[in-house]
Amino acid sequence: MLETVGEMFLTGYAYAAESRTPAEAEERLEQIPRRFRGFAYEGAGMGFAVLDATPLASGGKVAGFLAGRGDAQIYLVYVGVGWAMARLPRFLWSKIHAPDPLLRWLALDGYGFHQAYFRTDQYVHGQYQDPRFPWPADAPPGYANRVIDQGIGRAMWFVGGTDVDVVTDMIHKFPESRRGDLYAGAGLAATYACGAEEQELRRFRERAGQYRPQLAQGCAFAAEARVRPGLVVPATEIATEVFCGVTPEQAARISNESRPDQPIQGDVPAYEVWRRRIADQFVSLGGVSP
Template sequence: MRSRLITPNVSETKLSTRGFHEKSPEARDLLEKVGEMFLTGYAYAAEARTPAEAEERLEQIPPRFRGFAYEGAGMGFAVLDATPLSRGPKVQRFLEGKGGDQIYLIYVGVGWAMARLPKFLWPKLHLPDPLLRYLALDGYGFHQAYFSTDKYVRGQYQDPHFPWPADAPAGYANRVIDQGIGRAMWFVGGTDVEVVTKMIREFPESRRGDLYAGAGLAATYACGAEEDELRAFRDLAGEYRPQLAQGSAFAAEARVKPGLVVPATEIATQVFCGVTPEQAARVSNDSRPDQPNQGDVPGYEVWRQRIANQFVSLGGVSP
């Protein structure tokens, strides 16, 4: 009963419902399957007596879609943590099992919960890592662009006073939210690289790098485009190719860490980064800063810049 009450209807993930571009039946089916698996993971969390019980079911989902289910479960447990009758941090216990290998997806899922919960409940959410907590903003941005597309994509809305995290430099949260919006654009555009590129180019130049980072992440993790399409997307990105590679490397690490690499991800990292998913994941992992902040620059931004610069240095990406 709890699952039925709090789990969104799967019809909300249909491209026709959302009004998203349909490139082909294959691309449509893939993106709708991603949405279905997200909601499956959400429902598993809602139904489970313990995170371990949900984990057992999540591990049965095919590798290509398992990460999306963990993301949905991250949202589900975060929503439960914020309820008045919560019995402790379920997200924390979720991360102590196999969820630890899906930590990036789970933090993104917590960001989905932020988008659905009133702001006064945000302090109840479990986001202790000062670096990875910014991934919740990616999830928040994806949610807003996915469900409020007219406002956040076509209207290019930004909240000039976004309140979280309180210690972030003024305006920085919007940059990571833009990464999530760019990731959602891959879905809004139906994995059609020309449509996605056109949407990004309609944004101010100051926002395009973060949008390309998100789109590169989605193109590598969710996939949905052939090699020639990815090459075209890389070429169309122009000066933002380093950001495209950075997003791709994030996606690679998110798939390599739990052992969920698929052939489409291998093609994407080769096109965007010039390396294998394992090598791209190593660049991402090795670029992580030791401190959450570097002066006035958030560690998360240092991390992203290091990754982008590393691929330029390796020669696989030209700015």
């Protein structure tokens, strides 16, 4: 399963690189099997972002992608943009197209995943954080690293081979202040990518303990990312039942309805408000208490 995820990501990247227009890539992306199509769109998001940043490029590839069928996969496309950031020199980040003030944070999830997956010793075992991470420029001090941690947690699901005990052991080696964000990312991956049986997911929920609300929040993000383009599979239903106590459609609705209506100024970004609201909703439903 993990090998197929990587293959589909690279396939999407190749479709973006080879196509004359985003619409041409979309026709090919829509032929990818439902379970893996989102990963291909993520790879295409990276590919178009890299093309936009290429010297002498006119740009507009990501914008065109999001204006078409990429809109239904907007969460994955933004994550793919973050992969591009991890590969591009920082002086080219000004060419990155991530206009939505709320969803732009998902690019940092993609960035964190890339770093944790390809620089595992540094970012997972070494627990590295960049104290001066420069993007976005208007971020409250330190908050970018929290969203990067969500991406690191998502990568840990793959780094740990979807073995619940391996993944939770890695998370619990991190300081307590970072574990909630890591569990959010791991819950997102466990729901979206699947790869574990129901009994294993229940053990993951049990071991999450006090971080079950964050696990549920990540699960809800994944549910919305599958419900929006119509890519729910049976494994999605199992994961949302285990982590959230609801169906994928209900989890997606909670995520969508929890989104802040307008950008929030101050020390707590709208993205963090969104995540907290989702977690609080599942606490109020009574299914995620330790």
